[in-house]
Amino acid sequence: MSTKKEQIWIARDLAKCSGCRKCEIACSLFHEKRIWPEASRIRVFMLAPGTDFPHFCAQCEDYPCVQACPVKALSVSEQTGAVLVDRETCIACGQCIEACPGRIPHMHPTEDYILICDLCGGDPQCVKVCQEGSWNVLRVVPRGNYAHRLYARKPEETARSLAIKIYGEEGERLL
Amino acid sequence: MILGYAGKFLEVDLSTGEVKETRFSDEVLRDYIGGRGLAAKILWDRLGGRWETVDPLELENILLFLTGPLTGFFPGGRICVSGKSPQSNGVVGSTVAGEFGVELKCAGYDGIIVSGEAEKPVYLFVKDGDVEVRDASHVWGKDAKQTVATLTKECRALLSKRFPMKGEWKEPSILYIGPAGERKVRTAVVAAKWTHAAGYGGYGSVMGSKRLKAIAVKGSGSLPEVADMDKVRELMQAVCSDVYESELWRRWGTGSGGYEVGAKTSSEPVRNWQEEWHDEKSFGVDQFESRVWVKPYWGDFGCPTTCLKVAVVKSGKFKGAMTDNPDYELQAYLGTNLGIFTPEENVFLASLIDDLGLCGIQTGNVMGFAAELFQRGILTKDDLDGLELKWGDAEAFASLARKIAFREGIGDLLAEGTYRAALKIQEMKKADVLQYAVQCKGISIGAHGIRSGKDYPENYSYACSVQGGDHTSTACLPLDDFRSELAMMFNDSAVYCYFNIFGIPRNLKFEFYKAVTGVELTQEDWINTKALRILQLQRAMLLLGGPDLKWKPKIHDSNPPRFHEPLPSGPYKGKTVEKAEVEAEIKRYYEAVGWDENGIPKSETLRKLGLEDVDKALEKLR
Numbered sequence: 001m002s003t004k005k006e007q008i009w010i011a012r013d014l015a016k017c018s019g020c021r022k023c024e025i026a027c028s029l030f031h032e033k034r035i036w037p038e039a040s041r042i043r044v045f046m047l048a049p050g051t052d053f054p055h056f057c058a059q060c061e062d063y064p065c066v067q068a069c070p071v072k073a074l075s076v077s078e079q080t081g082a083v084l085v086d087r088e089t090c091i092a093c094g095q096c097i098e099a100c101p102g103r104i105p106h107m108h109p110t111e112d113y114i115l116i117c118d119l120c121g122g123d124p125q126c127v128k129v130c131q132e133g134s135w136n137v138l139r140v141v142p143r144g145n146y147a148h149r150l151y152a153r154k155p156e157e158t159a160r161s162l163a164i165k166i167y168g169e170e171g172e173r174l175l
Numbered sequence: 176m177i178l179g180y181a182g183k184f185l186e187v188d189l190s191t192g193e194v195k196e197t198r199f200s201d202e203v204l205r206d207y208i209g210g211r212g213l214a215a216k217i218l219w220d221r222l223g224g225r226w227e228t229v230d231p232l233e234l235e236n237i238l239l240f241l242t243g244p245l246t247g248f249f250p251g252g253r254i255c256v257s258g259k260s261p262q263s264n265g266v267v268g269s270t271v272a273g274e275f276g277v278e279l280k281c282a283g284y285d286g287i288i289v290s291g292e293a294e295k296p297v298y299l300f301v302k303d304g305d306v307e308v309r310d311a312s313h314v315w316g317k318d319a320k321q322t323v324a325t326l327t328k329e330c331r332a333l334l335s336k337r338f339p340m341k342g343e344w345k346e347p348s349i350l351y352i353g354p355a356g357e358r359k360v361r362t363a364v365v366a367a368k369w370t371h372a373a374g375y376g377g378y379g380s381v382m383g384s385k386r387l388k389a390i391a392v393k394g395s396g397s398l399p400e401v402a403d404m405d406k407v408r409e410l411m412q413a414v415c416s417d418v419y420e421s422e423l424w425r426r427w428g429t430g431s432g433g434y435e436v437g438a439k440t441s442s443e444p445v446r447n448w449q450e451e452w453h454d455e456k457s458f459g460v461d462q463f464e465s466r467v468w469v470k471p472y473w474g475d476f477g478c479p480t481t482c483l484k485v486a487v488v489k490s491g492k493f494k495g496a497m498t499d500n501p502d503y504e505l506q507a508y509l510g511t512n513l514g515i516f517t518p519e520e521n522v523f524l525a526s527l528i529d530d531l532g533l534c535g536i537q538t539g540n541v542m543g544f545a546a547e548l549f550q551r552g553i554l555t556k557d558d559l560d561g562l563e564l565k566w567g568d569a570e571a572f573a574s575l576a577r578k579i580a581f582r583e584g585i586g587d588l589l590a591e592g593t594y595r596a597a598l599k600i601q602e603m604k605k606a607d608v609l610q611y612a613v614q615c616k617g618i619s620i621g622a623h624g625i626r627s628g629k630d631y632p633e634n635y636s637y638a639c640s641v642q643g644g645d646h647t648s649t650a651c652l653p654l655d656d657f658r659s660e661l662a663m664m665f666n667d668s669a670v671y672c673y674f675n676i677f678g679i680p681r682n683l684k685f686e687f688y689k690a691v692t693g694v695e696l697t698q699e700d701w702i703n704t705k706a707l708r709i710l711q712l713q714r715a716m717l718l719l720g721g722p723d724l725k726w727k728p729k730i731h732d733s734n735p736p737r738f739h740e741p742l743p744s745g746p747y748k749g750k751t752v753e754k755a756e757v758e759a760e761i762k763r764y765y766e767a768v769g770w771d772e773n774g775i776p777k778s779e780t781l782r783k784l785g786l787e788d789v790d791k792a793l794e795k796l797r
Contacts, residue, residue, distance in 0.1 A: 018472040018481040021274070022415075025477055028397070029408065035247060036397035037281065038345070045345055047327060049368040050473060050485040050497075055343070097342045106342030109395040133419060133479055135472060155343050166469050167487055170495045174320060175328075 007081035007143035009059060010117075010124055012151060014158060015165055016137045019044060019052030023126035023138065030125045038109045041117040042126045047159035048174040050166055054126070054137065055158070057083060057104055057117040058151035065116070068099030074116070081143045082119035090114055102152035177201045178402045179244035179691035180209075185284045185306060187299060189385050190234070190291030194306045197288065205694055206705055209243030209285065211268025212668035214257035215712040217288065218266055222259065223792065227721035231261035231377075232359050232384040234292050240350065240390065241286035242276040243670030244692050247398045248407055249684070250414050251672030252277050252476030254350070256365045256373040258381050262537070262592055262617040264724055265717030267376030267642050268667045271350070272475040273367040276670060278348040281394025289385060296357075298389040300330060300347070302337075303396065311388035315357060318530035319369050322351050322389060330391045344393070351389035352379045353532020355580040359383050360590040362537035362579070362619075366529070370483070370499040371475075374534035375618060375645045377592070402693030410687045411477070417678040418479040424674065425472070428482040430460035432503030432622070437511060441745040442624035442631070444512040446550075446566050447543035448613045448737045451624045452745025453511055463500065463518045473499060480674055486522045493523035493569075501525040501535070504646075507622035508539025513546065514566025527573055531580035540619035541593045542575055545585070547611050553604055560584040593619050595724070610736040614644050616717065616726050621646020626738055627747040634752045635760045638732050641713040647673070652760075654702055654767055657681055661706035668709070708784040710768060711776045715789045718775065718796055728774025732761055771797070 021037065021044045028036035037043070042056035059081055066074040066083060073089035074096060076082070090113040096105045097114070105114045117124075130138040153161075156175070163171035183196045199213070207216040221237060222229050229235050238258045246252060254276035260267045279287070282303050289299075293308070296315035300307045314322050327346045334344040349367065356363035356379030363379030364372035382388075401407050423431055437443035438455035445453055464471075467486040474481030483499040501509065501521055509524040510516065528535045542564075548554040549564040556563055560578065562571050562585075578586025589596050597612040613620050615637040623646045625631050631649060639650035640660055648667070651659045666673035669688060676684060685696050696705075720726055734752060741751040765772065769780030775797050781790040 015470075016472075018474045018478075020474045020478050020481055021476050022479075025411075029404075032397065033404065034397040034400075037277065038395045039397065043345055045343075046368075047346055049323065049370070050470060050499075052473075092340065094340045094342065103343050107340060109341075132415070133481075135481075155345075166485060167497055168489070168495070170497070174324060 006079065008119060008122060008140050009081065009143040009146060010119070010127055011139045011141045012054065013137055014053040015162060016135055017044065017053045018135050019046055020133065020135070022129040022133060023054055026125040026129045030120055039115065041115050043106070045155045045159065047155060048163050051159050051162040053158055053162060055102070055104060055155055058102065058148045059083065059143070060101070060148045060152055061145070064099040064101070065096035065105060068095045070095060077118070080119045080122045083116045084118055085114055085116055087111070087113035100152060101149050103154050104152060177204055178400055178693050179248070180204060181280045181283050181285045181399050183284060184286045184288055185301065186288045186290070187306070187308070188291040189289060189293040189297065189308065189387060192308050194308075207709065208665070208668035208705070210241050210255035210270070210668045210670040211257065211664060212705070212709040213241055213286070214239050214255065214268055215266050215709050215716070218257070218259065219712050219716065219789070223716070223788070226259070226716055226719045229259055230722055231259040231264065232380060236381055236384070238289040238378065238381050238385060238387070239286065240279070240289070241670070242280055243668055245669035245671050245687060246276040247280055247476065248401065248411065248691050249669065249671035249675070249687055250411060250418070251478040251480070251675045253670050253672050254279070255667055255670050256378045257376065258378055259716070260376040260378070261361045261380050262377040263643050263717060264617065264720040265641065266713050267618070267645065268664075269365070269373040269376040269378055270667050270670065271365060271367050271373035272371050272672055273348060274476045275348040275350055275367060275392060277398065277476050278392040278394045280398055281396045282392055283394065283396060287390065289387060292384060293386040296386045296388050298326065298387065298391065300333070301390070301392040302334065303394060314388055316354060319351070319353050319366060319532060320530060322353070323349060323369060326351070326389055326391055330393065334393060347391040347393040349389055349391045352382045353530060353580070355532045356380055356383035357388070358580065358582045358590070360533065360580060360582065361592040361595070362534045362541060362590065363532055364534045366532055369529050372534060374536055375642060377534070377537070379532055401691045403690045406690035407687070410683060410690060413683065414675055414679055415479040418675055421678055424480050424482045427460045428484050428500045429503035430463055430500045430506060433458045433460050433506055436503065436623065436630055437507070440629035441627045441742065441747045442629065443507050444543065444613070444622050444624065446514050447512060447547040447611060448624065449547065450744050451626060451742055453516070458506070458511060458516045467518045467522050475672070478672065478675065482674060488519045488522050491519060493519050496523040496526035498522055498525040498529055504622050505535040505539070508536050508543075512539050512543040512622070513572050515569055516567070520569035524569055524572060524576070527576055531576060533576060533580055536621060537592060537619045538576060538579060540613060541579070541589050541596060542572055544593050544597070544611055544613070545575065545589055548600065548608060553606050553608060554600070558585060592617060613735040613737050615640070615735065616643035616731055617724065618643030618645060620644035620735065624738070625734070626742050626750055626752055628750065629747065633760070634734070634757045635764055638734050638757065639761060639764045641710060641717055650764055652764060652767055655698060661702050661710060664706045664709055665701060704784065707768065708786065711781055711784060711786055711789060714770070714776055715793055719792065732774050733757070773797070
């Protein structure tokens with residue numbers, strides 16, 4: 001009896017990210033049972049030092065990745081609103097990466113299927129560790145209309161914004 | 176099989192371009208762990224027989240980048256850089272924070288062993304098993320920020336080109352040198368992330384001597400399999416929970432040192448250690464927070480402390496200067512030690528030192544030394560190429576730092592580091608300037624004095640350390656004290672940040688080691704056997720020394736003369752360190768670690784530890 005109300009979303013305040021990468025550790029331990037930064041569904045980019053930020057699915061209103069999948073390997077979880085990957089069906093064609101405004105999905109490092117945040121079935125592990133450390137970059141909120149695509153930016157775009165925010169006019173030359 | 180290791184090491188000979196893989200036996204890994212311990216073992220095995228003739232800045236030196244089994248697991252990622260040190264002519268396990276160690280293990284390697292020297296500037300690009308020696312002429316001469324930006328872009332482009340279906344590539348982790356390392360400046364660092372540095376030891380100059388500008392690593396695998404992942408998770412949580420309850424370093428970084436060290440314990444260098452005290456309000460970290468910090472928490476892989484803070488000068492003549500906190504050491508050495516007491520000037524100098532690839536501690540020390548000689552009229556404006564090196568003049572010190580990095584004029588002499596520069600100036604000026612050199616065995620002393628007795632309480636902290644003035648590796652008794660050099664050696668051998676161990680139970684790091692490797696290790700076994708063995712190796716190579724300098728324990732196991740002058744100000748005014756007391760303590764220390772009355776490791780000690788070849792090599796010193 002899931003309703004829209006029960007769906008969650010991870011609110012994010014990227015400028016606060018300390019770059020500790022505990023989200024990567026928690027995510028990969030949950031999904032892969034190992035510490036595996038490149039297999040984490042949330043990845044911390046540091047294209048210039050100090051501008052570290054987590055890059056992960058924003059669950060756009062229209063889910064362009066799901067629409068782009070030629071084999072219907074991607075679906076939206078009714079329960080959580082997350083994009084679910086059927087790894088048996090996925091053909092690792094990368095069309096979801098192209099469709100994503102932030103180029104967020106990435107291929108599993110050793111297997112042929114795409115990695116997209118599944119919100120850990122409604123109890124996201126990355127949020128827990130971020131809250132525990134009181135960095136509060138990540139917070140769980142009920143899913144709503146949050147201008148999702150503002151969060152689905154390419155790594156270079158976010159890095160540039162943060163570099164300017166943190167370092168001022170010098171910021172751009174640091175990338 | 177011993178777990179927690181990737182299982183192989185990468186060997187690169189830059190002279191031939193040959194790349195191969197090396198393995199060490201489980202026995203060696205059990206005894207020497209990794210990082211600092213393994214560095215001592217590798218260097219002894221490969222160079223020990225001709226140690227005294229190996230010039231650290233020439234072809235035959237070996238440069239090591241070593242992780243440890245706990246790297247990536249124990250919160251706070253680091254990598255250990257080592258080789259024959261161009262500062263001490265011994266071995267320093269010099270660690271630097273960042274993701275490099277984690278990336279390397281994820282790429283399938285526990286370490287990189289670099290030998291030979293390239294004909295022209297190169298950098299290494301490691302992507303899992305693919306290792307390339309690439310041209311670096313376009314980044315040679317570039318500063319830290321330009322180098323990081325260029326190589327980050329270049330390596331990401333290579334990855335996207337080679338693996339286009341993988342999606343966006345995260346940046347590789349990069350270790351690099353600045354212009355100072357390229358010119359073999361002995362106070363040059365191996366750096367990461369602009370502001371992070373392996374400073375003690377001077378390995379930036381070794382990297383420069385090999386024409387190795389940088390190493391970039393991208394590992395796409397997982398960290399290695401461990402013996403008990405549930406236990407590892409539980410222990411990671413225990414370390415983090417402890418840190419979360421402790422506010423000091425989370426809030427202020429080490430910057431609270433201006434208050435804790437500069438005011439309370441009165442042991443911060445002020446004007447080349449002529450004083451060790453300042454009023455806490457004159458240079459408080461709270462001023463840094465309000466005036467220059469733009470990001471309150473910045474950290475490295477897995478770190479709960481995130482003691483770094485990003486600092487930017489927002490207006491005025493130093494606008495645009497950027498660095499981290501600066502941390503306590505650089506607040507002291509590029510601040511109070513130079514008579515500088517404003518955050519903006521301090522950030523300006525730290526930012527410049529980062530850019531040049533210099534060590535803030537070693538360079539701040541040699542610049543303070545030069546400024547005191549100017550104050551005393553021993554070095555004149557003419558000697559300093561027209562610079563008036565007055566206390567508090569940030570721009571004069573900036574000019575001097577550039578001269579050091581580029582080895583121009585007086586900078587060429589000071590680029591040799593405080594001790595070697597003092598010897599030369601002594602000869603030039605026929606004056607006793609060694610009395611103003613605050614260093615031990617070629618390594619300038621960290622910003623923690625011993626005169627007040629309230630900070631580092633042992634008066635032989637530096638005198639007996641096998642890493643000289645390194646404030647992260649000081650001698651103390653009893654040997655199993657949590658601050659002793661033998662205890663600290665574990666952190667730098669298992670390779671993680673020791674800032675995350677202060678509140679945890681003493682045995683936790685050994686439990687952690689067992690959960691990762693599957694190997695039982697007791698504190699007793701570590702202190703009395705394994706660490707003691709590594710200590711003897713380091714001591715042996717330090718005393719063999721050469722080729723330009725050798726240390727005689729009777730003379731050089733001592734404090735800088737300044738530490739025997741009374742403190743002129745502050746709450747401990749008048750306090751000093753008495754030579755006779757130090758000598759008595761040194762004797763006690765020698766006995767505890769099995770060295771004879773002349774400070775040479777005894778045959779009996781070495782043989783008991785299975786170091787017969789070291790015993791033989793030390794015969795000539797006895």
